[in-house]
Amino acid sequence: MHDFTLQELQCFDAVATHGGFEAAAQALHRTHPAVFAAVAKLERRLGIGLFDRTGYRVRLTDEGRAFHARARTLLQEMRSLRRFAAQLALGQESELRVVIGDFCPPRPVLGMLSNFFARYPETRLHLSLEAVGGPVERLLDGEADLIIHGINKRDPALEWIDLGKVRFVPVAAPGLVPKVHTKLRPEQLRSRTQAVIRDTARHSAPQEHFLVEGAHQCTVPDHSTKKEVILQGLAWGHLPGFLVEEELRAGSLVSLAGKHFPGSVEDLVAARRADLPHGPVAQALWNHIQDRRA
Structure with missing residues (x-):
């Protein structure tokens, strides 16, 4: 068995996730033949059939299903490593944008922020108060680095810390x-x-x-x-x-x-984008909130 490439794994994962080569090609912004060739090459390298192609839609074989479970873990670790590298490249931020939602108890949250930013005087806190759908909209629009409000916990673009x-x-x-x-x-x-x-x-x-x-x-x-x-x-x-x-x-x-x-x-959480890199001060704030959430 020869070593496989990250690109081959990504194509395989996309086909398994989206249910077909055409849908996978669109998701990866690649051509259908390129994705098909990458998966076929991966199968030859591994010496196993990953997909059953006899039906109208391709389906994972038993071996493919077991391999996909392990491959997804590796791909998630790779994405995490890329985000971490991007965080290191960002350097210390000059500003962090925090949005507090309308039902957040202000005294403990403002006290926590004051305590944190006293340790990072070179990073300016840009604080704003938003209501109802405003906090999440600001976060998804890239106008906030962190919000303290309620969110849809089923949204894969977000990660959160439960505060109460x-x-x-x-x-x-x-x-x-x-x-x-x-x-x-x-x-x-x-x-x-x-x-x-x-x-x-x-x-x-x-x-x-x-x-x-x-x-x-x-x-x-x-x-x-x-x-x-x-x-x-x-x-x-x-x-x-x-x-x-x-x-x-x-x-x-x-x-x-x-x-x-x-x-x-309602659940009150601290939330940020899960699909974007975060600088060292933003990550330190995240860790600070985790430590202080009790």
Whole structure:
């Protein structure tokens, strides 16, 4: 058996992943004959048939399936090594862009960032606050190096560190809603104004959280403003539990949580692009967050 090449492995993986030579060629931006020849050459080098070509679609043989599982591990390590080399070539960054999302508890996160950047005075922190779909959009658009918000954990372009869970509670001032708060139905709140956070995403599909259809809406830029609007009896809405604990205990706000308004629990994470290299300071920040997340 002769040594095989990385290009042959990449072509084999693409055919196995995409289910055919034409689809693999498009994914790799190569010609169909080039991909076919690379896989055939790999099979000759190994002395085994990797694909069953007798059907309409090529399928992995048993040997091909076992080989693919090991090959994917090697290719992942190669991609990781390339990213690491790119990180070394970047040198220490002059700026890092961090976006904090609307339901992030500000005090501990800002304290963590302050502690970290005090150790890297040559790297400027560019900090911005975004809401709803804004943080993830900034990250995917290349306008942020790291976000602290919620993400779609099924997105292969992202990697994350779990920081905790944030409970959202539907609340109102006592005089705004009927006394039987926990049995309210959506139609009973259509005549009341609902406070909602303004989505700062510029081109992503709008996200609608907890909206009562047909209700008048009051849009606000952040949860602190939203809380004040609700405290003044001008609207009702959902707020992070950490922001209203004292008011709920004191009775200046009442919870509307019940069968029809259960609230929610959202994962708060630190997230970054998994498909891009990160410089040494960005990696140090990532490690710092992992160490401090408790």
